[in-house]
Amino acid sequence: MYYIDPHIHMVSRTTDDYESLAKMGCVAVSEPAFWAGFDRGSADGFRDYFRQLTEFEQRRSGWYGISHFTWLCINAKEAENVRLSREVIAMIPEFLDKPGVLGIGEIGLNKNTKNEAIIFLEHVDLAVRTGEQILIHTPHLEDKYPGTRMILDMLTDDSRLDRGRVLVDHVEEHTIRHVLEDGFWAGMTLYPVSKCTPERAVDMVEMYGPERLLVNSAGDWGPSKPSAVPDFILELRKRGHSESLIRRVVYENPLTFFSQSRGFNFTPPDAVVATEFPPSSFAR
Amino acid sequence: MSTPHTAAEILEREFLVVRAKLLETAAAFDRLDRAEGSVANDPRRQELRQALDVLAADAPNRAEKLQLLFSLPYEPNWRKQLNVATNK
Structure with a gap:
């Protein structure tokens, strides 16, 4: 079955991972900008990162027939530095018309601080002014519940927002209902220890249905599994769910959400007549 | 929608899996002792x-209840506490 991983940090993964994903049926990935594991010292550091996201990763994924899309921002953790954040936000419009850019993300909160909230609101304002979609990171562990509620407060306060163009990611059992009831898309992240397991993600599909629901691996530089979405597919099959339901969650839903972005240029694999891998694929 | x-x-299908997870939990408590x-x-x-009390209770939505047990509280007036204005 074809699937799309709507949240995966491929800059942290090897080319072998692209190959494995392709073999498992992955046909597209979307990669939000995130924290690299260390705080960057200047806006130029982000400029290079955005070039990597908008130029090199597309080429690398293309070696295996995977379409690569991306989202740009300064992440919630580094947003604590307001001055640097404002420099990065001012630079983002330079990249918004690059091929494959889907919008602003992953913005959000980390420790639910004042500075994080201020920079989150400034990102949202940029997205609204430039007509971009938004992908949102919600905090981890004990901070997730209050942080998610704060994020929803800020989003629902803004009457300019089209809620159907906003994805709130990393939902779990205590936050998914709030996100869906407020009219946003919800993303479930499959992570080995924190966040969600494939089994619990399937539980949430059973409890809330497939409407406006996505599932992703968020594979990154930490302990994570880039092939987690196929684990979710297998769990749905083990429980006797239909192939049409599976296809909806892992393929059609991402297509529906991403199709709202002007940067989403995607040819479904079943519409491709002949293989279109670039001839000199592996040239460095 | 249901299963x-x-x-x-x-x-x-799940008996042995749940049994194993409960044993891991019991062993972790023993280790602490x-x-x-x-x-x-x-x-x-x-x-x-x-959390063990939540699991033992004969009530639905145990996973959500555990999540809330391990969460910090949500303060509806957080904007005022942090002095953060909103986009309109």
């Missing part, structure tokens, strides 16, 4: 004990 399987089928020192006053130890 296509019956409760009996789910129990058949065997170790030198005490964590009796550590709030995390109290949370774990409360």
Whole structure:
């Protein structure tokens, strides 16, 4: 079955991972900008990162027939530095018309601080002014519940927002209902220890249905599994769910959400007549 | 929407998995008891004990209840506390 991983940090993964994903049926990935594991010292550091996201990763994924899309921002953790954040936000419009850019993300909160909230609101304002979609990171562990509620407060306060163009990611059992009831898309992240397991993600599909629901691996530089979405597919099959339901969650839903972005240029694999891998694929 | 399987089928499929997870939990508590020192006053130890009560209760949505047990509270007036204005 074809699937799309709507949240995966491929800059942290090897080319072998692209190959494995392709073999498992992955046909597209979307990669939000995130924290690299260390705080960057200047806006130029982000400029290079955005070039990597908008130029090199597309080429690398293309070696295996995977379409690569991306989202740009300064992440919630580094947003604590307001001055640097404002420099990065001012630079983002330079990249918004690059091929494959889907919008602003992953913005959000980390420790639910004042500075994080201020920079989150400034990102949202940029997205609204430039007509971009938004992908949102919600905090981890004990901070997730209050942080998610704060994020929803800020989003629902803004009457300019089209809620159907906003994805709130990393939902779990205590936050998914709030996100869906407020009219946003919800993303479930499959992570080995924190966040969600494939089994619990399937539980949430059973409890809330497939409407406006996505599932992703968020594979990154930490302990994570880039092939987690196929684990979710297998769990749905083990429980006797239909192939049409599976296809909806892992393929059609991402297509529906991403199709709202002007940067989403995607040819479904079943519409491709002949293989279109670039001839000199592996040239460095 | 619900699961296509019956409760009996789910129990058949999941019994050994749940049994194993409960044994891991029991062994972790034993490990804490065997170790030198005490964590009796550590709030995390109290949370774990409360979590066991949630599991033992005959009530639905245990996963959501556990998540909330391990969460910080949401303060509806957080904007005022942090002095953060909103986009309109």
